[in-house]
Structures are given as C-alpha cells and as structure tokens.
Amino acid sequence: MLRAALDALSVAAVPVLLAGVPLVAVLRRVKVYPAFLDGAKQGFETAVRILPALVAIFVALALLRASGALDAAAGALSPVLEPLGIPASVLPMILVRPLSGGGALGVVGDVLRSEGADSYAGRLVSVMAGSTETTFYVLAVYMGAAGIARYRHALPAALIADLVGFTAAIIVVQLMF
C-alpha cells in the first residue's frame, strides 16, 4: 500500500511538474520559454560550482579505499553497523552531511560510483542526502545574519532532525526496495 503510493509518487513527480508548471505559467501569461532558458543557464554553473567539492571528497574517499582503511573500518564497525542497516560505504555520509553540502554530494557520487546507483547503498545514500540539510552551515548563516551568538536549543533540535531523517531513510529504503 505505502509501497505502491510511494512508487506512484516517484514515477509521477517529474512528469507532472514538467507538464504542470509550464501549463500554469502559460495560463498566467508568463513568458515561459525565455524564463526557462534564463533559469537553465544556471545548470552549468551549478555543475561547475560543486566540482571542487566533488574532487576533494572523491580523492579522500578513493585514498581511504585504496589504503584499505575503509575496509578496516567496515570490518571493525560491522557488528554495530550491520544490524542498523548501514553499509560501511555510507558511513562518511553521516559524518559529512551536516558540515558540507558539496561534500555530501561527493559522498553520494562516490557510493554511486563504487557500489552502483541501483544498489542498496546507492539508494540509501541518495535518500539520506535528499532528506537532510547542511545543518551547521544553515545555522551559521541564519543565526549570523540576525547577530545571534547564543543558539539555545536550535543546534540540538537540528541534530535530532538529522538523526531522525537518517533513521527514516534507512527504514523507508529497506521497506521499499
């Protein structure tokens, strides 16, 4: 039931938006095509902007893998990680996600490359990246903009949200695939 609903959502989301957004825009007399081209220009910029972070993370993780450190960590932590449903290759995600958005994308790319995009690890790391945010960066920007030095419970609340997001990602991916 849940599975079917989520599958339908996954299948329909992009086509519905691709058809629906331009339709609404045309009805509202927006100049759709120039608007699209103007936005699309940023696509290449986005790719270029995340490139340095991808290189940094890919190299670090490739070295860890080639040195055998990732395997050693996986072996040492597997009694803890395995029952939790966390493949060792996904572990860097949990470390990097709250700190760096580009870094998190690097971890996603690394897992997709090393384990395959349609593997359990590949799906899990995709859902984790999509369902959480760069917590420390967001807090620094938002609090800093308002000149706030004492965050009170904002950080613990945000970290609890991350933890719940990661846990939910594991449960949903195991239920779905």
Next chain:
Amino acid sequence: MGVLWTGLLLLAIGFAAANGRLAALTPAALDAARAAVTLALGLAGVMALWLGLMRVAEEAGLVRALARAARPLLRRLFPEVPPEHPAMASILMNVAANVLGLGNAATPFGVKAMQELETLNPRPGTATDAQALLCAINTASLQLVPATVLALRAAAGSQAPGEIIGPTIVASACGAVAAVAAAKVLARLRPLPPAPPAEGR
C-alpha cells in the same frame, strides 16, 4: 570540514604506509579526481532542465501560492509572531521556496525572517523560540524533488534515477516533524529567560 578532510587524507596515507599499499594511492587519487569531473559535468544537463523549470514556477507565482497554502499551519507553529508582522511573510516565503527546492531564493527569505524576528526579541543576541524553530525547520530538508541527487543518479547511470523521490519525501517529512517537535519540546524544557530589566542611567 577542513580538519575532517585533512584527517581523512592523513588516515589514508598512514594506513597505506602501514599496509605497504602506498603504490596504490597515486593512481587512485588521479582516477578519483578525473571521475569527479566527469560526474560534475554529467550533472549539468539535468540541473539546467530543473533550474529552468523552477524559474518558470517562480515567475508563475507558485512560491506565493504555496506560501498562502502554508499560512494556517505556520501561524500555528509560530504563535508568538503576530500574523501581520513582516517576519511572518518572510517565514512563509522561506518555507515555500524550500519546498520547491529553490535554495537560492529560500536563503535570502530565511535571513530576512531571522532579522525581522530579532526585532521581536526581548534579549537580542540570544535566539528566541521562533528563531530556533525556523533554523531547525531549515536544517531539515523540505524539498519535494531532490533535483541534485536525481542529477547525480542520472549521471552515474542509474536505471531508475527517480525511484528515490517517494522515499526521500517520506524521510524528509519525518525529519521535518522531528525538527518541529524537538524545537517545541526543548523550548519548553529550557525557556528563554525573561528580558533583563532596562538599564536606567
């Protein structure tokens, strides 16, 4: 992040030295750097498609429409913010832009909301409950379609790049509910101390 990255590199090199695997490091590093560029460039097409579509959505007023739809819920989440206060409008636009995945639009609205909430703050410099809640909501991902992850999956040759959309929405919703619940409960456990008495000089 700098410390973490350096630490990972040192760990890898130390480990390789101990294992006699130093020879494997150079090709691995060079290969990874090249793969990163291939992947980043592979993203460009999907990102262009998505950002183009989202610009159309913005110009069609979808952010505003979504903000209107979210108003009853957000008024309830921020009872201490007067409904007609400019902070409320910024909070609404921030949340709506986040849901559509318009990161570049969401951040300025969020920053403005934080600054406007600060004008309601009896203890400037210490976060109010509303400010902590807004931050917590923003650190949980609200976006409906994780476009960058989709682009990465497509670039990595996934058979079904979109199959993670439904699961991502569910996991995001869990995170967002947890953010609100944690912020509300923690605010009650450790309330903001009352405003300091005005200094009479």
